Amino acid sequence: MTPSTINPSVSDSRNNMNMIKTLTGIATISGLLIVCAYTFTLPRIKFNKAEYLKKACFIVLPNTVRTQPYKVNPDGTITKLVTEDEKSQKVYAGYNANNELTGIAIQAQGQGFQDVIGVIYGYSPEKKAIVGFKVLASKETPGLGDKIDVDQEFLNNFKELDVKLLPDNSALAHPIEVVKKGKKVNPWQIDSITGATISSKAVGKLLDKSTSSIIPIIEKNLQQMKEEK
Amino acid sequence: MADLPHQKTTYSSMNDFIKGLWEENPVLVQVLGTCPTLAVSNSVINALAMGIATTFVLVMSSALVSLVRNIVPKQVRIATFIMIIATFVTVAEYIIQAISIEIHKALGAFIALIVVNCIILGRAEAFASKNPLMPSIMDALGNGLGFTAAIGVMGTIREILGNGSFAGIDLFGPHYEPMIIFILPSGGFFIFGFLILMYNIINQRRKAKQ
Numbered sequence: 092m093t094p095s096t097i098n099p100s101v102s103d104s105r106n107n108m109n110m111i112k113t114l115t116g117i118a119t120i121s122g123l124l125i126v127c128a129y130t131f132t133l134p135r136i137k138f139n140k141a142e143y144l145k146k147a148c149f150i151v152l153p154n155t156v157r158t159q160p161y162k163v164n165p166d167g168t169i170t171k172l173v174t175e176d177e178k179s180q181k182v183y184a185g186y187n188a189n190n191e192l193t194g195i196a197i198q199a200q201g202q203g204f205q206d207v208i209g210v211i212y213g214y215s216p217e218k219k220a221i222v223g224f225k226v227l228a229s230k231e232t233p234g235l236g237d238k239i240d241v242d243q244e245f246l247n248n249f250k251e252l253d254v255k256l257l258p259d260n261s262a263l264a265h266p267i268e269v270v271k272k273g274k275k276v277n278p279w280q281i282d283s284i285t286g287a288t289i290s291s292k293a294v295g296k297l298l299d300k301s302t303s304s305i306i307p308i309i310e311k312n313l314q315q316m317k318e319e320k
Numbered sequence: 321m322a323d324l325p326h327q328k329t330t331y332s333s334m335n336d337f338i339k340g341l342w343e344e345n346p347v348l349v350q351v352l353g354t355c356p357t358l359a360v361s362n363s364v365i366n367a368l369a370m371g372i373a374t375t376f377v378l379v380m381s382s383a384l385v386s387l388v389r390n391i392v393p394k395q396v397r398i399a400t401f402i403m404i405i406a407t408f409v410t411v412a413e414y415i416i417q418a419i420s421i422e423i424h425k426a427l428g429a430f431i432a433l434i435v436v437n438c439i440i441l442g443r444a445e446a447f448a449s450k451n452p453l454m455p456s457i458m459d460a461l462g463n464g465l466g467f468t469a470a471i472g473v474m475g476t477i478r479e480i481l482g483n484g485s486f487a488g489i490d491l492f493g494p495h496y497e498p499m500i501i502f503i504l505p506s507g508g509f510f511i512f513g514f515l516i517l518m519y520n521i522i523n524q525r526r527k528a529k530q
Contacts, residue, residue, distance in 0.1 A: 110396045117388065117400050121407035128411040132418040139421045205429055230429040237428065 143227070144211070148183045148196040151213030151223025155185035155193045161316065163305070169312045171319055182309065184316045185213070192317045194222060195309055201297025204289040206230040208239070208297065212249065214306065216313055219256070220278070221298070224249035229290075236290035244272075245284050245291065253278035254302045260310055263303055269295035333458045336447075340462025346439045347470035348519045353439040357471050358508040360430050364487045367475030369427055370434075371468025373412050375461070378440050380408045382448035382460035389449045401444045402435070409434045439467055470515070477511050478502045 148158045160172040163180040172181065183196040194215040200207050208231065213223035226240040239245060257264050265279040269292045275282045283291030309316075346352045353374070360370040384404050392400050413431045417424045424431070434440070443463055448456040479485055482502030484492040501507040 106393065106395075110393050113388075113392050113400065114396055114403075117392075117403055120384075121403050124407050125410050128414045132414040135418040136414070139418065143421045228425065232429075240425075 144198075147211045147225045147227060148185065148213075150225050151196050151211055152185035152194045153213075153222065154187045156188050157186045158183045158196065159186070159316075159319075160184075161312075163308060167308050167311065169308070169315060182305065192216065192313075195316070196223075197301060197305055197309075198227070199297050199301035201293055201300065203229060203231050203293040204236050205232065208290070208293055210294065210297065212298065212301075214254065214302075214309065216310070218251060219254065221249050221252040221254055221302070224252075231287075231290045236287045238284050238287050239290050239294055242284050244282065248275070248281045251278060252281070252298075254306055256306060256310060260307050263299070263306070267295050267299040267302065333455050336455045337458040337462040340459060340464070340466045341469065342466070344463075345466040345470060345519070346442075346463045347467055348516050350439075350442070351516075352442050353437045353467055354512070356430060356433060356437055357467075357474060358505060358512060359433075360427075361471050361474035361478055361508065361511075362482065362503045363479045364472065364475040366426060366430075367471045368468065369423055370430055371464070371471050373416065373427070373431060374434050374437055374439070374467055375464025376412055376415075377405065377408045377434050377437075378443065378464040378467075379457060379460040380411075381405045381440055382443055382456045383453060384408075385444045385448040386451060386453045386456035389451075392449075397449060398441075398445070401441055401449075405440050405444070406435050439463055474508075474511055474515060477515075478508065482507060 145158065149155055152158075160181050160183050161169040162172045163169055163182060169182070172179075181198070185193040185196060187193050194213045196211055196213050198209065198211050200209045202208075207228075208226065209228035210224065210226050212221050212225075214220075215222045224246060229237060229240065231237045231239065252267065253265065254267070255264050256262065263279075265277065267279055267281065268277075269281045269283050272282050272285050274280075281291065281295045283295075340346065344350060347354070347357050356370055356374070361367045381401070381404050385401055388400070409432065412434070413424075416427065416431060443460060447459045451459070476486065479487075480491065481499050482504075484490060484496040484498045499507070502511065
């Protein structure tokens with residue numbers, strides 16, 4: 092006869108209390124460990140992310156030597172940002188050595204195959220096209236979906252991806268379209284990656300959504316970015 | 321002549337470490353942690369980064385499990401182990417992000433998947449929950465490095481055959497037609513089976529010599 096059958100209520104409840112105490116204790120220690128690790132690494136991670144973003148801006152905007160962040164206001168205007176403002180939607184104007192506007196770098200996110208894909212792309216107001224593209228964060232399947240980051244043929248899609256607007260500047264003249272590899276005929280289409288159709292389509296979709304909303308705003312405020320430098 | 325107490329502990333602790341490398345290699349003998357072994361071994365850098373991250377989580381979890389082994393009631397031990405493992409995986413993810421965003425990006429989803437790596441829960445249940453701190457740490461270290469070695473070898477074979485490169489460095493030039501199948505899951509299984517076969521052949525010959 093085990094102790095719990097002789098005296099069921101006492102020993103069982105002590106047992107239960109033990110379990111609750113242990114789980115609570117371990118959960119507390121775990122919580123403390125995680126909070127400590129988070130707090131300790133936060134400044135360093137913020138710094139790393141900012142550096143990474145800065146580097147990415149130069150990659151997606153050719154010939155750029157300097158970037159200037161702009162905050163996008165809810166009413167469609169933009170304001171030059173001089174301090175760190177993490178909460179607002181930002182675009183980064185790029186300038187070359189002669190202080191001329193080379194383009195604008197824009198961040199975008201969208202649901203991929205596994206999780207949200209984060210990218211940055213460069214928009215050239217002269218060419219009315221995307222001229223640079225870089226994946227910032229993705230959890231796509233390694234070896235397959237993560238090719239959106241490294242596959243040279245896929246990246247070639249973004250050397251001049253047409254995103255020109257309708258005459259009234261309200262929306263894209265031709266929505267960005269993802270086609271099977273090799274079937275690209277128009278400059279607003281993207282050749283997908285064999286074996287990574289869903290990730291390729293996800294990229295097309297998030298670029299289409301982002302450009303539809305942000306390019307009209309950029310075109311409206313282009314003069315301001317050219318003049319303010 | 322009887323062993324002095326401290327000598328005995330050192331001997332068996334060293335043994336705990338070494339057995340994880342070959343005799344009881346977690347991947348090739350215990351056949352644990354096969355999911356990350358197959359999924360992350362398609363390139364050398366990913367494989368080694370995964371191995372090191374897993375070793376870190378393995379060592380820290382085994383240490384903490386061993387420290388609390390006498391106060392955790394049997395009924396909640398698995399829940400406790402999982403909590404501890406998940407905590408250290410989260411900590412490892414923050415550390416990796418703080419070291420290099422590039423590496424964090426390269427590993428992507430797999431850092432979080434270390435939680436479900438059977439090696440960690442397996443060693444916690446089979447060893448760390450029943451042994452003192454030092455042996456648990458040595459056992460974890462041995463298993464972790466054994467895992468890293470196995471996944472590293474797989475990564476090397478798969479990347480060279482399937483991509484013509486080693487650690488990202490192109491080996492054969494543009495005219496090499498890579499055998500993509502080795503990057504895909506089916507190729508992974510082939511190489512995995514091949515490695516276990518080679519291990520058994522080598523082991524049998526070693527035993528025959530002795």
